[in-house]
Amino acid sequence: MDTDLIPVGRGASAHGTESGGEEEDDMMWDRDLDLPDTCDVERAASPAPSYLSMESGTMDFSGSNPDPDDLTTRIELERPDSCVSSIYSLESDEDVEKEMKPELRVRKKAKVIPYNAAKPELAIDPNQKRHPALTVKFTFKFLEQVLKKLSESHLKFFKKYLWERYPEFFRDPLDGLDILDLVDKMLECCDIELALKITTHVVQYMGQKKLVEYITGHLQRNEVRYALRQQLKQQYSTIYEGCPKQGGSADFESVYTEHHMTVGMYAPPNNEHELRGAVQELKVEPRYNYKPLKNTELYVSSLEEQKYLRLLVMKGVAGSGKSAAAQRYILDWVAETAHEHIYFVFPLSGARMLPTLDTDTTFHALLTALFPCVAELTDLEFEDCQVLFIMDEVDELVYELDFLYTHCWCDMNTTVSTRLLLINLIKGNLLHSSYLWMVIRALASCELPNDRISQVVEVRGFAEEAREVYFRKRHSNDPALAERMVKYLRANNTLFIMCHLPLFCWVVSTVLQKVFQKFPPGQEPPSTITEMYTRLVQVYFNKRERRRSQCDAVAKKWEDDRVLLMKMGKVAYTMLEKEIFQMVTSHWKEDEIDPQQVIVHCGLVTEYYREKYILYQEKLRCFIHPTVQEYMAALYVFLSYKNSGKNVMDTSKMAMIKLRDTSLTDLYKYAIEKAVHPKASAKHHYDLFLRFLVGLGAESNQGILGSFINHVGCKASATEDAARLIRKKIKDNPDLKKCLEELFPLEGQGKQ
Numbered sequence: 001m002d003t004d005l006i007p008v009g010r011g012a013s014a015h016g017t018e019s020g021g022e023e024e025d026d027m028m029w030d031r032d033l034d035l036p037d038t039c040d041v042e043r044a045a046s047p048a049p050s051y052l053s054m055e056s057g058t059m060d061f062s063g064s065n066p067d068p069d070d071l072t073t074r075i076e077l078e079r080p081d082s083c084v085s086s087i088y089s090l091e092s093d094e095d096v097e098k099e100m101k102p103e104l105r106v107r108k109k110a111k112v113i114p115y116n117a118a119k120p121e122l123a124i125d126p127n128q129k130r131h132p133a134l135t136v137k138f139t140f141k142f143l144e145q146v147l148k149k150l151s152e153s154h155l156k157f158f159k160k161y162l163w164e165r166y167p168e169f170f171r172d173p174l175d176g177l178d179i180l181d182l183v184d185k186m187l188e189c190c191d192i193e194l195a196l197k198i199t200t201h202v203v204q205y206m207g208q209k210k211l212v213e214y215i216t217g218h219l220q221r222n223e224v225r226y227a228l229r230q231q232l233k234q235q236y237s238t239i240y241e242g243c244p245k246q247g248g249s250a251d252f253e254s255v256y257t258e259h260h261m262t263v264g265m266y267a268p269p270n271n272e273h274e275l276r277g278a279v280q281e282l283k284v285e286p287r288y289n290y291k292p293l294k295n296t297e298l299y300v301s302s303l304e305e306q307k308y309l310r311l312l313v314m315k316g317v318a319g320s321g322k323s324a325a326a327q328r329y330i331l332d333w334v335a336e337t338a339h340e341h342i343y344f345v346f347p348l349s350g351a352r353m354l355p356t357l358d359t360d361t362t363f364h365a366l367l368t369a370l371f372p373c374v375a376e377l378t379d380l381e382f383e384d385c386q387v388l389f390i391m392d393e394v395d396e397l398v399y400e401l402d403f404l405y406t407h408c409w410c411d412m413n414t415t416v417s418t419r420l421l422l423i424n425l426i427k428g429n430l431l432h433s434s435y436l437w438m439v440i441r442a443l444a445s446c447e448l449p450n451d452r453i454s455q456v457v458e459v460r461g462f463a464e465e466a467r468e469v470y471f472r473k474r475h476s477n478d479p480a481l482a483e484r485m486v487k488y489l490r491a492n493n494t495l496f497i498m499c500h501l502p503l504f505c506w507v508v509s510t511v512l513q514k515v516f517q518k519f520p521p522g523q524e525p526p527s528t529i530t531e532m533y534t535r536l537v538q539v540y541f542n543k544r545e546r547r548r549s550q551c552d553a554v555a556k557k558w559e560d561d562r563v564l565l566m567k568m569g570k571v572a573y574t575m576l577e578k579e580i581f582q583m584v585t586s587h588w589k590e591d592e593i594d595p596q597q598v599i600v601h602c603g604l605v606t607e608y609y610r611e612k613y614i615l616y617q618e619k620l621r622c623f624i625h626p627t628v629q630e631y632m633a634a635l636y637v638f639l640s641y642k643n644s645g646k647n648v649m650d651t652s653k654m655a656m657i658k659l660r661d662t663s664l665t666d667l668y669k670y671a672i673e674k675a676v677h678p679k680a681s682a683k684h685h686y687d688l689f690l691r692f693l694v695g696l697g698a699e700s701n702q703g704i705l706g707s708f709i710n711h712v713g714c715k716a717s718a719t720e721d722a723a724r725l726i727r728k729k730i731k732d733n734p735d736l737k738k739c740l741e742e743l744f745p746l747e748g749q750g751k752q
Helices: 136-148 151-164 178-190 192-205 208-236 301-307 324-337 351-356 361-371 372-376 418-427 463-474 479-491 493-498 502-518 530-552 561-577 586-589 595-602 624-646 664-676 679-683 686-696 699-708 716-729 735-745
Strands: 073-076 103-107 239-240 250-252 261-265 311-314 344-349 385-393 434-438 451-461 607-612 617-621
Touching: 073 479, 103 361, 136 192, 136 208, 136 679, 151 178, 151 192, 178 192, 178 208, 178 502, 192 208, 208 324, 208 344, 208 372, 208 502, 250 351, 324 344, 324 434, 344 361, 351 418, 351 530, 361 372, 361 418, 418 493, 418 617, 463 479, 463 493, 463 502, 479 493, 479 502, 493 624, 502 530, 530 561, 530 624, 530 699, 561 624, 561 699, 595 607, 617 624, 624 686, 624 699, 664 679, 664 686, 664 716, 664 735, 686 699, 686 735, 716 735
Parallel strands: 311 434, 311 451, 344 385, 385 434
Antiparallel strands: 073 103, 239 250, 261 451, 607 617
16 A cells, blocks of 8 residues: 555544545545554645644644654645635635635654644643533533634534544534534533633634634633622522511512513503592503513513614602512523523612712723622623613612713723713713613603613503412412411402502511411401501601612702601692692692602602603603502691691681691591592592591501601590591491591401
8 A cells, every 4th residue: 555645534533444435625535544643744845825824823733843853744735736825824714715625645654642742722631620600501502603603614614624633523524514513513522621622723723813812702701700690699689678677688589579561651650449440640541552571571682673772761660669670680690591692780789879979980990899700801892792781779870960061981991980981871882882771760760861762661560460479479488378468458459459569568468467466367357558558658768768878978958758748748638639649730839849859769759751742741740559649648637637736627717727726536527527528428539538547546557657746646535536426427438437447457347
């Protein structure tokens, strides 16, 4: 046999020899030669570039530059006469397109060198542990992405070179495999690290410098992403319902229930009412198609193809579950159960950044302070690495940002003020390819530049089925208690309607858990509502106090809680007297109410838009629910009596000049007369108002009011007188029976 010129390729396989030959791409293959496991390569003299003449990396099988006398094997290129360079002399990504099909010839000598020295990319440190971010799932998808970036001719050469250089892994030719099968074959025959190293080596050999940078950059970002997920998992696995307190957190998965969300900015607050049916002023416009939206559908590819989405604004009344919806998104991304098209998720707290607005820093340093793992990255804008920022608690922050008279800034590595960085992040000048999701209340969203908002999503709390699911999940360790709560709420329709607010669900769950301890199964507690609403208002003002403490750095003057409560109560009572549920501008001016105080800081009032005429949007404001307005009106009447001795329902001249003392019995008498008046009684206009008013007379409810009331307690005679008056009027209005339960909240229904 002539050993001077033997074709390389299949004959070099260490899996055995095969006879026969075939012609492929002008190369003659012969498996009659049984080659040793290694070979040294020396470039044959040639006027044209050869394998070793590439700028991007030489194919040095020995891993060194051996002396010519020590060479055991020589590869020569025998090419047809041509003035065109070979595909193996790549200097750019386009040169491979000019494929010239050289023939390889091998001359064998007797000397053999170690195999591992010929392929340094196969060297693996046995003491080095695999990074936990390097999973089979990631590697498969990543290799698929890399190979898809190759042109058809590049991919063809990749398969051929892979098979020729690594016969110990690939016994059969790879030409017939598509990308998915090729990646599957690589991971089947090689370890994860080897598959990545081999891919990097081959791509580098082909002169794909940008693709090599893409591979190394993605592998680094994958490790950063793993560390980020671990940090977010630790931070967001628990949730504080209501007001945060030490030891008051709950496991997020044990309480989270899917929220009802819609696309658009014209959604009014819930207008369901137990006695009124539905408040027509707050009805949903039938011409608006409130498209429901799931949490997993935010920033999905199908929406992106139809419309460019960058700034998403999520609105909703206070307590509707906006922050919980964002937390659900974060945890789904951490668990890799959804949102796989998002590479990095960075939650930014507006409350935390508010005190640092005038501090000079870089955006990279700002992120590193919150997420130390990001320190390794110098740039967040990278191919196929979509970044999402979620900004929560920004209601007070946006009032400190001037979006009109602030200059453009695009550099994340230069020191400027935090204020400038945030303004340009929101406007899209800084990291313009990133996504931004802002969780904000209605009035505060008006401060954002309208031309930068891509989509508005309204969180509307719990749907009817989700309300029951919440109680069953929260009390999954005691199913009997959960079912008892659901049954209690179903019998008390006002509470069940109000449970569309997740915050109110938490209040009801907390209260009933204690109430049921006093009433064993078989003995049902009274169907009271006053305590629930009183505790809800208390929670809103506690949250307001927490917001005030966070805003001390910006030195804004916040109105006293008692003054603000009485102003809102007065507006609520005036609206109830006029039988309206939408606030008008005169109400704000007469009582000098700052909308920012009651909508943004407190949250008991909300704002929404209605398209009154073509191209004209009417701004409307109302309480977060009609029953909240009725409660606030009753609270205003009761506190006016307790703190000032006035009966605001008595509009006679003698009452105005204070020539007549007012007793609690008189107060109740006025309210009962209003409720049983034929005109009001037919509409149930004052029924809930009366329930709340007599319920506030109970000492247990007065104790919850805290600093809002001067002294707690009422004469027993006043309570008995009120009960006697109600019993007399029940025949005129049977719904007044429930007022007796409010008067005696700690007694069973039988005793009442």
